[in-house]
Amino acid sequence: MVVAPKPRWPRLRSLRVLRQPPVAFGATALGAIVFVALAAPLLVGSGPNDLDILGRLAPPSALHLMGTDDLGRDVWSRVAYGARLSLTVGFLTALIASLVGTLVALVAGYYRWLDEVVMRLLDGIMALPGVLLAIAIMAAVGPRVSNVIFALSLVYLPRCARVARAAVLVVREHVYVEAANALGARDRSIMLRHILPATLTPVLIQATYVFATAVLLEAALSFLGAGAPPDVPSLGAMLAEGRLLMRQAPWITIYPGAVLSLTVLAVNMIGDGLRDALDPRLRKG
Amino acid sequence: MAVYVARRLGSMLATMLVVGIVVFFIIRAIPGDVTSALLGQDASPEQVEALRQRLSLDSPVPAQFAAWLGSIVTGDFGESSYMRMPVLQAIAQRIEPTGMLTLFASVVAVLLGLGLGVIAAVRHNTVVDYAVMFIAMLGLSLPTFWLGLLMIMLFAVYLKWLPAAGYVPLAESPVATLRYLVMPAVALGFSQAAVIARMTRASMLDTMREDFIRTARSKGLPSRRVVLRHGLRNAMMPILTVIGLSIATMAGGVVVTETVFNIPGAGRLVIESVQRRDYPVIQGSVIAVAFVFALVNLLVDLSYLGLDPRVRYS
Numbered sequence: 018m019v020v021a022p023k024p025r026w027p028r029l030r031s032l033r034v035l036r037q038p039p040v041a042f043g044a045t046a047l048g049a050i051v052f053v054a055l056a057a058p059l060l061v062g063s064g065p066n067d068l069d070i071l072g073r074l075a076p077p078s079a080l081h082l083m084g085t086d087d088l089g090r091d092v093w094s095r096v097a098y099g100a101r102l103s104l105t106v107g108f109l110t111a112l113i114a115s116l117v118g119t120l121v122a123l124v125a126g127y128y129r130w131l132d133e134v135v136m137r138l139l140d141g142i143m144a145l146p147g148v149l150l151a152i153a154i155m156a157a158v159g160p161r162v163s164n165v166i167f168a169l170s171l172v173y174l175p176r177c178a179r180v181a182r183a184a185v186l187v188v189r190e191h192v193y194v195e196a197a198n199a200l201g202a203r204d205r206s207i208m209l210r211h212i213l214p215a216t217l218t219p220v221l222i223q224a225t226y227v228f229a230t231a232v233l234l235e236a237a238l239s240f241l242g243a244g245a246p247p248d249v250p251s252l253g254a255m256l257a258e259g260r261l262l263m264r265q266a267p268w269i270t271i272y273p274g275a276v277l278s279l280t281v282l283a284v285n286m287i288g289d290g291l292r293d294a295l296d297p298r299l300r301k302g
Numbered sequence: 303m304a305v306y307v308a309r310r311l312g313s314m315l316a317t318m319l320v321v322g323i324v325v326f327f328i329i330r331a332i333p334g335d336v337t338s339a340l341l342g343q344d345a346s347p348e349q350v351e352a353l354r355q356r357l358s359l360d361s362p363v364p365a366q367f368a369a370w371l372g373s374i375v376t377g378d379f380g381e382s383s384y385m386r387m388p389v390l391q392a393i394a395q396r397i398e399p400t401g402m403l404t405l406f407a408s409v410v411a412v413l414l415g416l417g418l419g420v421i422a423a424v425r426h427n428t429v430v431d432y433a434v435m436f437i438a439m440l441g442l443s444l445p446t447f448w449l450g451l452l453m454i455m456l457f458a459v460y461l462k463w464l465p466a467a468g469y470v471p472l473a474e475s476p477v478a479t480l481r482y483l484v485m486p487a488v489a490l491g492f493s494q495a496a497v498i499a500r501m502t503r504a505s506m507l508d509t510m511r512e513d514f515i516r517t518a519r520s521k522g523l524p525s526r527r528v529v530l531r532h533g534l535r536n537a538m539m540p541i542l543t544v545i546g547l548s549i550a551t552m553a554g555g556v557v558v559t560e561t562v563f564n565i566p567g568a569g570r571l572v573i574e575s576v577q578r579r580d581y582p583v584i585q586g587s588v589i590a591v592a593f594v595f596a597l598v599n600l601l602v603d604l605s606y607l608g609l610d611p612r613v614r615y616s
Binding site (some may be wrong): 137138140141142144145146147148149150152153154155156157158159229233236237240241242243253256259260263264267270271274277278281282285286289 | 313316324440451452572577
C-alpha cells in the first residue's frame with residue numbers, strides 16, 4: 018500500500034510562470050497571432066481569395082504588406098486567415114485528443130482487463146508515423162477541415178491516453194482509492210472525483226505539445242495537398258505555392274513560414290514553462 | 303535472455319496485427335465499393351469478380367480480414383491500380399532515394415543530437431547550455447518543409463553551392479548523390495536532432511549526479527573519459543529509445559522532405575498515389591513503413607541487451 022496525499026486539481030499558484038522570459042515571449046507572440054487570426058476581417062484590406070490579376074506577384078508594399086501571390090491575392094490577408102485555420106485545427110485537435118485520451122485511460126486504467134487490449138490498440142496506431150497515418154486517413158475520407166481535425170485527433174489520441182494512463186496507474190494504488198472503494202463509492206464516482214484530478218496536470222502539459230505538433234502536421238498535410246480543401250487559406254498550402262515561385266517571389270514562402278514557425282515556437286515555449294511550473298519533478302536541475 | 307527476445311518479438315507481432323486492423327478499416331472507410339477503390343474506375347467485371355473472390359467480400363468481416371491478412375503476410379500487397387504492377391515492385395523501384403535520405407538524416411540527427419545534448423549537460427546552466435536549448439527549441443518548432451525551402455533559397459538560389467532539388471542514383475555518381483542529399487538530410491534530421499538533444503541532456507544531467515561519476519572523477523580520470531565512458535554510456539538507454547522513435551519518424555517524414563526537394567522516392571510515390579487515388583499503393587506503403595518502424599524498435603530493444611547486463615538476466 019502506498020500512502021500519499023490525495024492529488025488536488027492542478028492550480029497555478031499565481032501567474033508567476035509568465036515572468037519567465039521564454040513563457041512571457043511565447044504568451045505575447047501567441048496572443049498577437051490569436052488576435053490577428055480573430056480580427057482578420059478587420060485587419061486586412063482585401064479578402065484572402067480576392068483576385069487581382071493586374072497586381073500579380075507584387076513585392077511587399079504599403080498596399081500589400083506581404084506582397085501578392087501569382088493570382089494577385091494579398092499574402093497578408095491569406096496569412097491572417099491561414100493562422101485562423103492553424104489555430105482552430107491545433108486547438109480542437111489538442112482538445113479532442115486529450116479529452117478522449119483521458120477518458121480511454123480512465124476506463125482502461127481502472128478496469129484492468131481492458132487495459133491490455135486498449136494499450137495494444139494504441140501502440141499499433143502509434144507504430145504508424147503521424148504524417149503517413151494522417152495522409153492515409155485523409156485519402157480515404159476526403160479533403161475537409163473537419164476531416165483534418167478527425168485525422169489529427171486520431172494520430173495524437175494514443176499519446177494523450179498513454180500520459181493519462183501513467184497517472185491513473187500511480188493513483189489507482191493509493192489508499193484513498195481503496196478507502197473510497199471500501200466505503201461503497203461507485204466506480205464512476207471514484208474515477209471522476211478521485212482519479213481524474215491526478216491526470217489533469219500531465220494531460221494539460223501533453224495537450225500543449227499536441228497543439229504545437231498538430232499545427233505543424235496540418236501545415237504539412239496542406240503543403241502536400243492532402244489537407245484542407247483548396248479554397249480554405251492555409252499556411253502549408255501557401256508554402257507549396259511559394260515553393261514554385263521561390264526565385265521570383267520569395268515573400269510568398271517567407272512570411273507564411275515565419276508566422277507558422279512563430280506560432281509553434283510560442284506554444285512550445287508556453288508548454289515548457291507550464292511543465293516546469295506544474296510538475297516540480299521534471300523541473301530542470 | 304531468450305524470454306526477453308521472445309517477448310519483444312511477440313509484442314512486435316501484436317503491434318503489426320493492430321496496424322493491419324487499422325489499415326484494413328481505413329481502406330473500408332473509403333466511400334463506395336472496396337473493389338472500385340482498389341481497382342480504379344475502369345476495371346472489367348471479371349477483374350472485379352476476381353478481387354471479390356480474393357478478398358472474400360461475400361463472407362463476414364472477420365473472414366474478410368483473415369483473407370486480407372493472409373495475402374499481406376505472404377507478401378501479396380495487390381496491384382497498383384494506376385501503374386498496373388505489383389505494389390511491392392512499385393515501391394522497390396523508388397526505395398533507393400528514400401533509404402539514402404533516411405540514412406543520412408539519421409546520421410545528422412544522431413551526431414548533432416548527441417553532441418549538442420552532451421555539451422549542454424556538461425555546460426549545465428551556462429550560456430552554452432541556454433544556446434543549445436534554444437537551438438533545440440527552434441528544431442522542434444520550425445516546419446521541416448519551411449526550413450528546406452529557406453535552405454534552397456540560401457544555398458542553391460543565392461550562393462549556388464548546392465543543387466536546389468532532385469536526386470542522382472548512387473550507381474551513377476556517389477559524390478553527386480551526396481551533394482543532392484546534404485540539404486534534404488539536414489532539413490529532415492534537424493528536428494529529430496532537437497528531440498535527441500533534449501533527451502540526451504536530461505538523461506546526462508541525471509547520470510552525472512550519480513555516485514559512480516564522483517568516484518570516477520576522484521580516481522583522477524580525465525574529464526572526457528568520465529563524460530563519455532561513464533556518463534554517456536550509462537545515460538544511453540532512454541536516449542536509444544528516443545533515437546529509435548526518431549528514425550521511424552523520419553521514415554514517415556520523407557514524404558514531406560521528398561516533396562520539398564523533388565526527390566523521386568517512395569515518399570513521393572505515396573503523395574502521387576493519393577492524387578491518383580491509387581489505394582493499393584497507399585496501403586502497401588503504410589504497412590511497409592510500419593514494418594520498418596516496428597523493426598527499428600525491435601533493434602533498439604535488443605540493443606539494450608548489449609548495453610545493460612541487467613536486461614540479460616531479467
